Structure formats: structure tokens, C-alpha cells
Amino acid sequence: MNTHSLHHSGISRREFLKFCTTTASLLALPPSMIPQIAQALQNAPRQSVIWLSFQECTACTESLLRTYTPATVDKLLFHLISLDYHHTLQAAAGHAAEQALAAAVKANYGKYLVIVDGSIPVGNPGYSTIAGISNKDMLLEVAKGAKAVIASGTCASYGGLPHAHPNPTGAVPIQELIRDKPVVNVPGCPPVPGSLASVIVYYLTFQKLPHLDSLKRPLPFFGQNIHNHCARLHFYEDKKFAKSFDDRGAKQGWCLLKLGCKGPLTYNACATLKWNGGVSSPIEAGHGCLGCSEPDFWDAGSFYKALPEGLHHRHRHGEGRGMGNGMGNRMGGRMGNGMGPGGGRMNGGGNRHRHGRDQEE
Numbered sequence: 538m539n540t541h542s543l544h545h546s547g548i549s550r551r552e553f554l555k556f557c558t559t560t561a562s563l564l565a566l567p568p569s570m571i572p573q574i575a576q577a578l579q580n581a582p583r584q585s586v587i588w589l590s591f592q593e594c595t596a597c598t599e600s601l602l603r604t605y606t607p608a609t610v611d612k613l614l615f616h617l618i619s620l621d622y623h624h625t626l627q628a629a630a631g632h633a634a635e636q637a638l639a640a641a642v643k644a645n646y647g648k649y650l651v652i653v654d655g656s657i658p659v660g661n662p663g664y665s666t667i668a669g670i671s672n673k674d675m676l677l678e679v680a681k682g683a684k685a686v687i688a689s690g691t692c693a694s695y696g697g698l699p700h701a702h703p704n705p706t707g708a709v710p711i712q713e714l715i716r717d718k719p720v721v722n723v724p725g726c727p728p729v730p731g732s733l734a735s736v737i738v739y740y741l742t743f744q745k746l747p748h749l750d751s752l753k754r755p756l757p758f759f760g761q762n763i764h765n766h767c768a769r770l771h772f773y774e775d776k777k778f779a780k781s782f783d784d785r786g787a788k789q790g791w792c793l794l795k796l797g798c799k800g801p802l803t804y805n806a807c808a809t810l811k812w813n814g815g816v817s818s819p820i821e822a823g824h825g826c827l828g829c830s831e832p833d834f835w836d837a838g839s840f841y842k843a844l845p846e847g848l849h850h851r852h853r854h855g856e857g858r859g860m861g862n863g864m865g866n867r868m869g870g871r872m873g874n875g876m877g878p879g880g881g882r883m884n885g886g887g888n889r890h891r892h893g894r895d896q897e898e
């Protein structure tokens with residue numbers, strides 16, 4: 538993507554550099570890396586991407602497409618990559634679509650990136666097929682020629698809603714089937730679009746994936762919990778909790794912990810990257826975090842049941858991490874399967890008033 542093509546795409550040099558600067562910042566790279574990113578993106582051939590959609594709701598794609606300023610992510614991203622096949626977005630249908638997939642695989646075999654949204658049903662190959670091919674067979678066949686696989690969203694990362702108890706289709710995440718390629722998980726229901734876009738830009742710049750945590754999530758976006766960056770954190774520290782969605786505390790923006798917020802156990806960038814071009818996030822809009830980027834969040838009990846006192850305090854001190862680390866057990870949910878990676882990096886959200894009474898409405 539050279540300056541000429543940028544201009545023809547309606548993207549100014551200023552916008553492009555802003556995109557590079559924002560991406561470097563999102564990835565926690567030093568400013569000195571910005572020229573390298575800009576140079577790499579300008580000189581690199583457009584990266585071939587094949588996007589497969591399996592058991593999903595299309596929100597992952599919608600999320601990316603609904604991204605806009607300040608980084609003009611969608612606009613720029615689709616000039617950095619060649620989206621050679623996308624189940625949902627492509628105009629082709631029927632045999633033409635399958636020919637397009639075969640052609641995309643053949644043209645860039647060994648060089649393309651595969652992005653997957655949705656889980657794979659392995660209970661029966663007939664539960665989900667495309668052109669008569671089971672999701673599992675299609676994934677394995679296409680992934681053979683991939684440099685890396687990006688699981689977009691919670692379904693592809695951990696199984697998501699299809700994987701929830703009793704998991705009638707035997708849904709599994711991508712990482713359970715792809716063992717011989719680099720896999721990165723960008724969970725979220727849907728994922729924060731800036732995270733996915735930045736992972737792609739990182740790959741285009743450095744030809745490798747960013748550092749991952751033990752759940753294969755990119756650390757720049759999943760290294761901190763939502764609670765630590767929450768706009769309501771000072772209310773939490775002052776023990777000012779909303780007790781209903783329409784009480785005085787809720788209207789004044791108090792902490793949503795008592796209304797079921799899972800922010801202390803959820804690792805994602807919602808509070809920093811936000812949504813709709815950085816305008817807001819679910820918690821800022823008045824609803825507690827559901828924990829949608831953690832494994833098995835659907836089975837972790839009620840979205841509106843408050844975390845046990847000991848659990849969110851414990852996490853403030855960095856003892857354990859993630860909803861899979863036992864929230865299901867403590868909340869009477871079905872999860873509690875130990876998927877959470879214990880020994881978290883969380884550094885606490887402040888200890889003021891820890892022993893005081895909760896502020897009530």
C-alpha cells in the first residue's frame with residue numbers, strides 16, 4: 538500500500554500516520570516503532586486473508602465493520618489485507634463461492650492468514666456444513682496452507698455459546714483442532730474491533746504474532762482486567778455501589794459490582810479501547826461487564842449475581858486470574874473447570890476503605 542494507493546483510497550497521509558501511531562500505542566510499542574510500522578505497512582504486499590465463519594452469530598464481523606474513526610480501522614485494514622474469502626461478506630454464492638475459496642487457498646498456499654469466527658461442532662459432522670463439507674474438515678483443510686490462525690471472538694477462542702452446557706453439538710474452539718500452526722485468540726462477544734485490527738497490523742509489521750498469555754490472547758489487550766481501568770473504579774474504592782439499575786447510585790455512575798459486574802475477573806481492553814470509535818463501553822453505558830472474553834462465561838452463573846466478596850477482593854491482590862479460575866464453583870455455576878491460568882498479573886485497584894461498610898442507596 539503506497540502513498541499513491543492511499544490517496545486513491547481516500548486515506549490521507551495524516552490519517553495513515555495517525556493509524557500507525559494509534560496502533561503502536563494500542564500494542565504498547567514505543568513511539569520509535571511508529572516509522573517501522575508505517576514503512577512495513579506501506580511496503581508490504583497486501584496480506585491474503587481467508588475468513589471462515591462456523592457456529593457463530595456474525596457479530597464478530599459486524600464489530601469489525603462498525604469500527605470507524607479515529608483510527609479508520611476498517612478503511613485502512615481492508616487496504617492492508619486482501620480479504621480473498623469471507624463467508625459472510627462475499628458477493629459470491631453457491632459453486633462460485635466454493636471456487637473462490639479453492640482459488641484463494643491455491644493462490645497463496647503457505648502464505649495466507651486464516652481468521653475464524655465461530656466454534657466447530659465435533660459431536661456430529663452433519664451439525665454444521667458448508668457446501669456439504671463439515672466445519673471441521675473445512676477448517677483443517679484451509680488451515681494446512683495458513684501461516685497462522687486468528688480465532689476471532691469467544692466462540693472461536695473457547696467455544697462460546699454453542700459450547701455452553703449441555704453443549705449439544707460438541708462445540709470446540711479452534712485451538713483444540715489446530716495444533717501445528719500458531720493460533721492467537723481474540724475473544725469477546727464480540728471482540729473489541731481495535732484488538733483484532735491491531736493483531737493483524739502487528740503481524741503485517743513484524744511477521745509474527747504479538748506476545749500471548751496462557752490462553753493464547755495477545756497481552757497488549759488482555760494483560761489487564763477491565764476493573765483496573767474502569768471509569769467507575771473510584772466508586773468501587775469508595776464502596777459506592779448501585780443496587781438497582783434505576784437507583785440514585787446508578788444514575789450517578791456508581792460501581793456496578795452488586796449488579797453482577799464481572800470486571801474484576803475479566804481480562805480485555807473494553808475500558809481502554811472502548812467501542813464505536815472510543816465513545817463508550819458497556820460499563821460506561823450502565824451495564825455491568827458480563828465477562829464475555831473469559832472461557833465458559835455462559836456457564837458461570839447469572840450475569841446479575843454479584844461476585845462473592847472474597848473473590849473480587851482476592852483478585853484485587855493478584856491471587857488468581859480469570860473467570861475460569863473458580864468463579865463457576867463459587868457462584869454455583871457449571872463452570873469451575875480450572876481453565877483460568879492462576880497467578881494473575883493484576884495489581885489491585887486500590888485498597889482505600891476496604892474495611893468500611895458498603896455505601897447503600
Ligand code: SF4
Pocket residue numbers: 763764765767768769770771773791792793794798799800801820825826
Ligand atoms: S466492579 Fe465493574 S463497575 Fe465496578 S469498578 Fe470494577 S469493573 Fe467497574
